[in-house]
Amino acid sequence: MFFNDRYDADTKRSKWKADVMQNIGTGIDLCTTIFPSLFLPLASLSNVIKGIAGLTKGATKASVNRHFSQHQNMGDITAKTYIQGLVGYLLGMGITVLLTTFTPVLDVPWMIWSCYFVFGGIHLGSGYLALSNLKFKSLNEQRTWILLDNFFTTGEIYTPSELNSSKKECIVLKSPSRIQPLINMNGKIDTIKCENLVDMIEQHPSHKFQIIISDELDNINIFLHEQAEDIDIVEAYFTAIQIQRKLINKLYSEDIVEQCLTNTKKLFKTFCETAEKQGWNLGKNTVTNCKYRINW
Secondary structure (H helix, E strand, O other): OOOOOOOOOOHHHHHHHHHHHHHHHHHHHHHHHHOHHHHHHHHHHHHHHHHHHHHHHHHHHHHHHHHHOOOOOHHHHHHHHHHHHHHHHHHHHHHHHHHHHHOOHHHOHHHHHHHHHHHHHHHHHHHHHHHHOOOOOEEEHHHHHHHHHHHHHHOOOOOHHHHHHOOOOOOOOOOOOOOOOEEEOOOOHHHOOHHHHHHHHHHOOOOOEEEEEOOOOOEEEEEEEOOOOHHHHHHHHHHHHHHHHHHHOOOOOOOHHHHHHHHHHHHHHHHHHHHHHOOOEEEEEEOOOOOOEEOO
């Protein structure tokens, strides 16, 4: 759940999980005062959880710094974020010193836990607000789904700011892109009938992706060519979401994939041009981190 390879693809959600884990680890630390006989196992568990949280924060920080680095100044951005974190740490330590010096907080258990929940809530709340206001211009799977769903519904494309202000990008709850039938960007040959994939390759040998719908109509599997580039991945998702919308509306037909591929040829270029004018970087995305590629 927390050790994964989606730190770039799902930066906001990963960072939020790290904040939650940091609070959980701190709470377990406080439990050692209630159960002193379990100090060693509780302290060990706390250190493991906070270690995972620190690893996740460090991994996601690179994506956030890259977002703010607009003029090849990654070093400056990294130094500034480090200083901000250090200032926050020192402020927190200063508040702790004041509380323990001038109040009996350490002698009253309910005050300790009250401080924990208050400051833990502030930590999670401020973290959520900060993540909510990050306006990434690159696409991941969730932002791509939201962008395309709005495009096929209204004919318009959100700017990065509009998508962010619409509050449609989920950080805590389930992503809106995870609906049935599921678009599976990590298609594996052992999950489908190989003859279906062979037929698609024979019909479209020059395509950099192939799309196969499961027999149960609950999965739309995308298979990428080993030379597929980021823009090809967006095109594959562009086609797949059309199939998804047709299946949701009970419009399945034997040639549904062909219909959507034809529609993609008509609309995809216009979509790309408009999206780039709106500020999106389609040539650099994290829609999938799929390691399974096929050569045909």
